[in-house]
Amino acid sequence: MIEMSDSVFPVPSDLASRAHVDNAKYLEMYKRSVDDPDGFWGEHGKRVDWMKPYTKVKNTSYDHHNVSIKWFEDGTLNVSANCVDRHLETRGDQPAIIWEGDDPSEHKVITYKQLHHEVNVFANVLHAQGVKKGDRVTIYLPMIPEAAYAMLACARIGAIHSIVFGGFSPDSLAQRIDSCQSNCVITADEGLRGGRKVPLKANVDKATEKAPVNSVIVVKRTGGEITMKDGRDVWYHEEADRVSDHCQPVEMNAEDPLFILYTSGSTGQPKGVVHTTGGYLVYASMTHQYVFDYQEGDIYWCTADVGWVTGHSYIVYGPLANGATTLMFEGVPTYPGPDRFWEVCDKHNVTIFYTAPTAIRALMGAGDDHVKKHSLKSLRLLGSVGEPINPEAWTWYYNVVGQGRCPIVDTWWQTETGGILITPLPGATDLKPGSATRPFFGVQPAIVDAEGKVLDGATEGNLVMLDSWPGQMRTVYGDHERFVQTYFSTYKGMYFTGDGCRRDTDGYYWITGRVDDVINVSGHRMGTAEVESALVSHPKVSEAAVVGYPHDIKGQGIYAYVTLMDGEEPTDALKKELVTHVRAEIGPIASPDLIQFAPGLPKTRSGKIMRRILRKIAEDSFDSLGDTSTLADPAVVDDLIDNRQNRA
Numbered sequence: 126m127i128e129m130s131d132s133v134f135p136v137p138s139d140l141a142s143r144a145h146v147d148n149a150k151y152l153e154m155y156k157r158s159v160d161d162p163d164g165f166w167g168e169h170g171k172r173v174d175w176m177k178p179y180t181k182v183k184n185t186s187y188d189h190h191n192v193s194i195k196w197f198e199d200g201t202l203n204v205s206a207n208c209v210d211r212h213l214e215t216r217g218d219q220p221a222i223i224w225e226g227d228d229p230s231e232h233k234v235i236t237y238k239q240l241h242h243e244v245n246v247f248a249n250v251l252h253a254q255g256v257k258k259g260d261r262v263t264i265y266l267p268m269i270p271e272a273a274y275a276m277l278a279c280a281r282i283g284a285i286h287s288i289v290f291g292g293f294s295p296d297s298l299a300q301r302i303d304s305c306q307s308n309c310v311i312t313a314d315e316g317l318r319g320g321r322k323v324p325l326k327a328n329v330d331k332a333t334e335k336a337p338v339n340s341v342i343v344v345k346r347t348g349g350e351i352t353m354k355d356g357r358d359v360w361y362h363e364e365a366d367r368v369s370d371h372c373q374p375v376e377m378n379a380e381d382p383l384f385i386l387y388t389s390g391s392t393g394q395p396k397g398v399v400h401t402t403g404g405y406l407v408y409a410s411m412t413h414q415y416v417f418d419y420q421e422g423d424i425y426w427c428t429a430d431v432g433w434v435t436g437h438s439y440i441v442y443g444p445l446a447n448g449a450t451t452l453m454f455e456g457v458p459t460y461p462g463p464d465r466f467w468e469v470c471d472k473h474n475v476t477i478f479y480t481a482p483t484a485i486r487a488l489m490g491a492g493d494d495h496v497k498k499h500s501l502k503s504l505r506l507l508g509s510v511g512e513p514i515n516p517e518a519w520t521w522y523y524n525v526v527g528q529g530r531c532p533i534v535d536t537w538w539q540t541e542t543g544g545i546l547i548t549p550l551p552g553a554t555d556l557k558p559g560s561a562t563r564p565f566f567g568v569q570p571a572i573v574d575a576e577g578k579v580l581d582g583a584t585e586g587n588l589v590m591l592d593s594w595p596g597q598m599r600t601v602y603g604d605h606e607r608f609v610q611t612y613f614s615t616y617k618g619m620y621f622t623g624d625g626c627r628r629d630t631d632g633y634y635w636i637t638g639r640v641d642d643v644i645n646v647s648g649h650r651m652g653t654a655e656v657e658s659a660l661v662s663h664p665k666v667s668e669a670a671v672v673g674y675p676h677d678i679k680g681q682g683i684y685a686y687v688t689l690m691d692g693e694e695p696t697d698a699l700k701k702e703l704v705t706h707v708r709a710e711i712g713p714i715a716s717p718d719l720i721q722f723a724p725g726l727p728k729t730r731s732g733k734i735m736r737r738i739l740r741k742i743a744e745d746s747f748d749s750l751g752d753t754s755t756l757a758d759p760a761v762v763d764d765l766i767d768n769r770q771n772r773a
């Protein structure tokens with residue numbers, strides 16, 4: 126549970142005058158953005174280059190009988206032309222991407238001119254593999270520049286990319302390939318993270334046994350041994366030699382899909398979140414400029430992976446649309462040592478640094494000396510994303526990393542929102558540690574009670590959005606009904622975020638975490654239902670219930686209650702086996718942190734598992750279990766508590 130800290134960090138006065146907006150300007154722009162969305166976005170939509178200008182701006186309905194979201198619907202544009210071509214004249218020799226390898230001895234600088242060349246070549250390779258406008262391309266790459274080239278190449282020819290994080294298992298990859306009927310996979314021989322190799326191509330080979338594809342394009346990263354399947358697999362560098370470096374960007378409608386990104390929800394398999402071309406790009410680039418107060422000459426580093434939405438919007442599309450220099454890091458924060466982030470900041474003179482609370486907490490635990498041995502003088506702004514940041518980690522980030530000089534933007538948003546919705550603006554917003562503060566332009570948050578009644582003033586409840594913004598997801602790929610059900614049916618006429626939230630007397634928002642069956646492990650979203658279904662697919666498991674519990678570093682850990690088949694022995698060896706099983710089914714990011722064998726689970730008389738109780742037990746809050754009298758067998762609870770206490 127997030128504490129509401131009382132400290133306030135006012136905007137430094139020199140920053141207020143230098144930044145894109147100060148508080149008065151924020152208030153004025155915010156008011157206009159909600160009073161006159163057509164006028165506001167009609168103007169700001171021009172920040173990107175259109176092939177055919179739009180004449181319509183906002184056309185959205187949250188009515189649950191007819192949810193429909195369209196922005197700039199009659200305009201046409203190309204995202205890769207916006208992120209690459211349009212910068213050639215003004216900044217062709219400026220670095221577009223600074224790539225820092227897993228091994229500190231490796232780095233590369235890619236200028237906008239070079240990026241243009243690479244994206245054109247990659248686009249032609251895709252064409253040569255038969256990829257056409259509207260086709261889905263699955264990208265399963267490590268954090269190498271080719272990941273950005275591949276994304277922009279898809280955008281150039283109008284193909285829809287679906288990136289699958291390299292930490293997902295072959296089964297998870299297969300399911301995502303199958304779900305969007307993708308016929309082409311782009312991968313690498315192996316990935317490299319923290320000095321360890323990740324068998325990406327081998328994983329693709331396993332995945333495609335279940336979900337066959339026509340073509341696999343393999344980028345050579347490590348040179349490790351892999352097998353190539355004749356007639357299906359090609360080496361990227363060989364194909365690249367055969368094609369021209371000119372590929373005309375295709376004219377896309379603003380509402381044509383740009384990408385699909387799978388994300389976990391409370392029920393069922395991950396959903397394919399669909400983002401489209403025009404609104405997404407306008408929103409990603411505008412938020413990148415204002416939230417990070419991006420200025421010419423900044424070196425901007427977002428430490429996310431392109432496999433997550435943060436990497437899409439704030440490593441690739443937002444920064445490149447703005448002609449920024451974006452740093453892309455292949456490795457992990459703790460390799461070769463726990464000062465890697467700070468070493469990279471000094472090496473490349475990073476001015477804006479954007480990371481996740483889980484990394485901040487882990488590095489805080491490693492001790493201040495690792496930070497203090499680096500200068501960090503280039504830093505001027507820090508950011509946080511992915512989960513609530515506890516005031517202690519905030520304060521450490523501010524004082525030790527930022528040396529008391531750099532504002533922190535705690536940015537709240539979701540895969541579904543496409544870009545940042547609630548956040549400070551550095552020149553406008555006084556900061557409170559732990560609060561994401563105020564809405565971005567055009568964003569209308571509200572807090573509702575369980576019945577959907579909008580609550581006023583300082584309050585606590587569920588976070589909803591009352592109206593649309595251009596970066597909002599448009600649908601669930603292939604299942605519009607699921608989109609409506611998931612986001613617009615809990616509270617009619619509103620977009621439900623799945624998050625709980627408080628608002629204080631200054632109107633600041635404090636996100637308290639998910640209120641649904643999604644847990645947030647090290648900033649990665651995990652559906653408890655997915656982990657449960659992985660567990661019950663093990664032959665010795667009869668039933669499983671998974672909940673989150675507070676974890677010092679990860680924010681939340683995965684706590685699994687497992688009931689075994691009759692006659693199976695509850696041993697430590699079996700716990701290990703189950704962890705291995707879940708890693709194989711979903712991927713290492715879903716490894717249960719704690720497994721408790723449970724002879725029975727608390728169920729209502731109708732057979733529904735009461736997770737509220739399981740959550741309380743996992744949190745060690747045995748005194749606040751609430752009413753257990755409606756359980757089919759209340760004695761189960763005592764058993765679970767006894768076991769939990771012995772476990773430690």
Ligand code: WTA
Pocket residue numbers: 388433434435509510511512513514535536537538539540541561622623624636638639645648649650
């Ligand atoms: C959580 C990541 C508190 C939240 C961009 C949300 C946050 C989920 C913050 C989305 C923040 C993200 N403060 N909680 N600043 N940012 N969250 O889709 O629960 O991977 O619903 O998008 O992360 O996770 P997703």
